Amino acid sequence: MNFILKYRHQLIITSILILLLCLFMFLSPRTFLSSGIYSAYMSTIPFTAVLALGLTLVIVCGEMDLSFPAVMAASGFVFSIVFIETGSVFLSVAAAVFTGGLCGALNAFLIVKIGVPSIIATIGTQFFIRGLTVLLAQGLAKSLIGIRDTFGYQILSGRIADFIPMQFVWLVILTIVFLLILNSHVLGDRIRFTGDNANAARIMGISVNRTKTFVFIIMGVCSGFSGVLVCSEMANWWPTQGEGFMLIVFASVFIGGTSVFGGKGTIYGTFIGSIIISMIEAGLVSAGAQGLWTRFVYGIVIITAVSFYAKTSDKKIGQ
Amino acid sequence: MKKIFLALTVFILIAAPLYAEKMTRTGENIEIWFDTGGPAGGAYGTVVYNGAKQAGFDLGAKIKFMYSDWSPEKMIENFKTALAANPDGIVVMGHPGDSAYAPFIEEAEKKGIIVTCVDTPLPSLQENYLSQGFGYIGPDNYNQGKNMAKESIRRFGLKKGDKVFVWGLKRLQTRGLRAKGIIEVLEEKGIKVDYLEISPEIDKDSSLGTPVITGYVSANPDVKAMIIDHGALTSQMENFLRASNIGPDKINVAGFSLSPATAEAIEKGYVDLIGDAQPFLLGYLSVTQIVLTKKFGFSGLSIDTGSGFIGKSEIEKIKPLAKKGLR
Amino acid sequence: MEIIRLENIWKSFGKIHALEGVNFSLKKNEIVGLLGDNGAGKSTLVKIISGVFPHDKGNFYLNGEKIEKFSPKLARQNRIETVHQDRSLAENQAIWRNFFMGRHKTNFLGFIDKKFEKKETLKILQKNLGLKGVGITPDSPVSSLSGGERQGLSIGRAMYFDSEVIILDEPTTALAQNESQKVISFIKEIKNQGKSCILITHNLRHVFEVADRFVIVSRGKTDTIINKADTDLDNLTKILIDHAGI
Structure with a gap:
């Protein structure tokens, strides 16, 4: 009983996933009972899920980040030009990830040092970073012909046993790492307390500023x-x-059960939430529903999930 | 003798039809996944959708529709999903480009799925898979652009030194050729071109375009013509100009794609010339392509639908069709 | 032995003189009640002791050594811990996390020894708070504890980490009668464990029950210091009213 109570959020979200899966299997057996669709899912889910994992930490820390689509584009741009110049996937990855971290540091500077509320700061950086990127790229796309022949490509996007895309493996690794950090590491502890009660955290010797910087x-x-x-x-x-x-x-994070108030969050929930959101559109189309239904169903799933969480939150249980 | 002959005749008359080849609809039992390109409910995509739907009905084929907000990544995502469902055919738009699509289309062709392209071509893939039914239905972007410029010069009486505003999508690989064609022809004639790239936000949501037009026109009151390289934005030009306090027939406006709103605008004089890619055909003929290739093994067909030009004189006839989302 | 000694301490904020030549001392195993009206300077005095503010003039001695530079971090390192009503615990976090907040037992990679910490927390819950099987576990959020229990947890935490001086800032102000009594017993436990305490409060009855000495802060000065043995509750009340009246 204690297990169910303690992990009720995780159980709720997992049940929703299983329910949806069964529903889609029933409506379109040909698609959902064969392996192709799952391989397709695994190749796309990581793009949003990796972002959702990082965002979960930000939200648990009591902050917000709206700049990530632009940071993604900027890093992708750096990845592309470094690869086109050097042909080295490894160097390109390093440069791209460094760019991402740099953008994060910019956010941290504005929020921690200057004191701009994170929602506002990251809206600003979103436009700034995207604008700068598009400017440098002269608005043109970049083709990375030849990347598919490299070994690096196999590590990033190759298919294991013709079925499992490498990006999904990376997602799973990241999920496990973040899970351990948030639940069992001092860093995760500091993130929780900063988000829950920054004043108490400061008094107890936690460097709130350093924690927020780290998270961004x-x-x-x-x-x-x-x-x-x-x-x-x-x-x-x-x-x-x-x-x-x-x-x-955002939908992935919130239907996963992380609280928008900060201090509490679930990496597992975000992981499952990402899968659910990504599944819905393809499931609907396969079942023959018009594409116009997608947003509507997103809305229903989100409202249902967050209502459940609100009803079963700690305060309501009277613990 | 006569009786036997009579009985035989009756028998043949009755039996023959039963043994004769029954005509069935060509597309029966064929499933096609169709990416309409834009957002669900978008003006241009809806006409494409209507064409495809009609073809599906006429041929008896089942069509499943996908939407991609004009995002190349989404188009590829959708393609992967379609691939997993193992349909008979998939209709794509060429925005992502040959290299991005290549491995996925290759996989589809290996599985025996027929792929064909509309709206923006995929030249290299089309060449590779022509015999497997990979065709192209749509405007030739570059030519369409050049023709639009030529037509504008003719109809609007543009001369050397005149200023013309062009709002386009140069950044997209193939789609950008249309803007390129327009600008080339205009500059060749010594016309001063003010080019502005359509931002991704406005690309997806044309209601955001008002300040751009208002801003430009107030800063450039001497502009002779505006060429809008975007269907949804063209349809909004009446609203944009009204908001900028510009009456009809004050500025020459040319654009692309017909829609009920655009038809109205032409009638009222806010828009003067339309290049029509005839999106209904994109939907209708691509579905037909797949059905014919599946049934009879025909190769891919290239059909240039971009030669339509519609102005005030032609609008009467076309307007009722635009209202129904057929043109 | 004196743990803390403040001699002629002055502290100003701009034109406002919060403390004007304050003398204060705290002995080992002593509970001192810091009394006085709002704005008299109690809070400033205590913040100097806990390292939040530096003093402008005067001498600050800690265990006989003169303090020149001080900070909250250094204060904690010198085993001075402050317990606030609302700023010492994070309500939504588990009790065990709150207990070890900022002082986790970790391995070299930084991973917390959860098993150890939960076990210790359980001991404190059972021993100090007397909660035996009432449905509250180390994993329960702090919000499931009553006000008095939370104070008890904070005090218990300070003692577990071997604080010498525990500063309590208005510990019973927002609590109901029975909860306040719990806190009083926790404070008495501080004395039993051989530790010292500075207690800031408005509630004379509460402070009279536990304190050994009363220091009245009035308009930035601490002229009036009374031992419990030399007075009673009525007398103390009268003195305080007099001070407020001047």
Whole structure:
């Protein structure tokens, strides 16, 4: 009983996933009972899921980040030009991830040092970073012909046993790492307390500023990595990279059960949430529903999930 | 003898039809996944959708529709999903470009799925898979652009030194050729071109375009013509000009793609010339392509739908069709 | 032995003189009640001791050594810990996390020894707070504890980490009667454990129960210091009213 109570959020979200899966299997057996669709899912889910993992830490820390689509595009751009110049995937990845971290540091500077509220600061950096990127790229896309022949490509986007895309393996690794950090590491502890009661955290000797800086840089790194994965899979970079991701990433985090008030969060929930959101559209189309239904169903799933969480939150249980 | 002959005749008359080849609809039992390109409910995509739907009905084929917000990544995502469903055919748009699509289309062709392209071509892939039914239905972007410029010069009486505003999508690989064609022809004639790139936000949501037009026109009151390289934005030009306090027939406006709003605007004089890619055909003929190739093994067909020009004189006839989303 | 000694301490904020030549001392195993009206300077005095503010003039001695530079971090290192009503615990976090906040037992990679910390927390819950099987576990959020229990947890935490001086800032102000009594017993435990305490409060009855000495802060000065043995509750009340009246 204690287990169910303690992990009720995780159980709820897992049940929703299983329910949806069964529903889609029933409506379109031909698609959902064969392996192809799952391989397709695994190749796309990581793009938004990696972002959602980083965002979870930011939100648990009591902050917000709206700049990640732009940071993704900027990192993807750097990845592309470094690859076109050097042909080295390894160097390109390093440069891209570094760019992401740099953007994260910019956010941290504005928020921690200057004191701009994070929502506002990151809206600003979103325009700034995207604008700068598009300017440098002269608005043109970049083709990464030849990347598919490299060994690096196999590490980033190759297929294991013709079925499992490498980006999914990376996602799983990241999920485990973040899970351990948030739940069992001092860093995760500091993030929780900073988000829950920054004053108490300060009094108890936690450097709130350093914690917030850390969290924004990590988010930048995640955005950079996601940009790398997209560029590798598509063998292309477009100036619009990351644009449609904003709401999907937020939806993934919140239906996963992380509280918008900070202090509490679940990496597992975000992971499952990402899968659910990404599944819905393809499931609907396969079932023959018009594409016009997608947003509507997103809305239903989100409202249902967050209502459940609100009803079963600690305060309500009376613990 | 006569009786036997009579009985035989009756028998043949009755039996023959039963043994004769029954005509069935060509597309029966064929499933096609169709990416309409834009956002769900977008003006241009809806006409494409209507064409495809009609073809599906006429041929008896089942069509499943996808939407991609004009995002190349989304188009590839959608393609992967379609691939997993193992349909008979997939219709794509060429925005992502040959190299991005290559491995996925290759996989599809290996599985025996027929792929064909509309709206923006994929030249290298089309060449490779022509015999497997890979065709192209749509405007030739570059020519369409050049023709639009020529037509504008003719109809608007543009001369050397005149200022013309061009709002386009140069950044997209193939789609950008249309803007390129327009600018080339205009500059060749010594016309001063003010080019502005359509931002991704405005590309997706044309209601955001008002300040751009207002800003430009107030700063450049001497502009002779505006060429809008975007269907949804063209349809909004009446609203944009009204908001900028500019009456009809004050500025020459040319654009692309018909829609009920655009038809109205032409009638009222806010828009003067339309290049029509005839999106209904994109939907209709691409579905037909796949069905014919599946049934009879025909190769890919290239059909240039971009030669339509519509102005005030032609609008009467076309308007009712635009209202129904058929043109 | 004196743990803390403040001699002729002055502290100003711009034109406002918060402390004007304050003398204060705290002995080992002593509970001192810091009394006085709002704005008299109690809070400033205590913040100097806990390292939040530096003093402008005067001498500050800690265990006989003169303090020149001080900070909250250094204060904690010198085993001076402050307990606030609302700023010592994070309500939504588990009790065990709150208990070890900022002082986790970790391995070389930084991973927390959860098993150890939860076990210790359980001991404190059972021993100090007397919670035996009431449905509250180390994993329960702090919000599941009553106000008095939370104070007890904070005090217990300070003692667990071997603080010498525990500063309590208005510990019973927002609590109901029975909860306040719990806190009083926790404070008495501080004395039993051989530690010292500075108690800031408005509630004379509460402070009279636990303190050994009363220091009245009035308009930035601490002229009035009374031992409990030399007075009673009525007398103390009268003195305080007099001070407020001047």
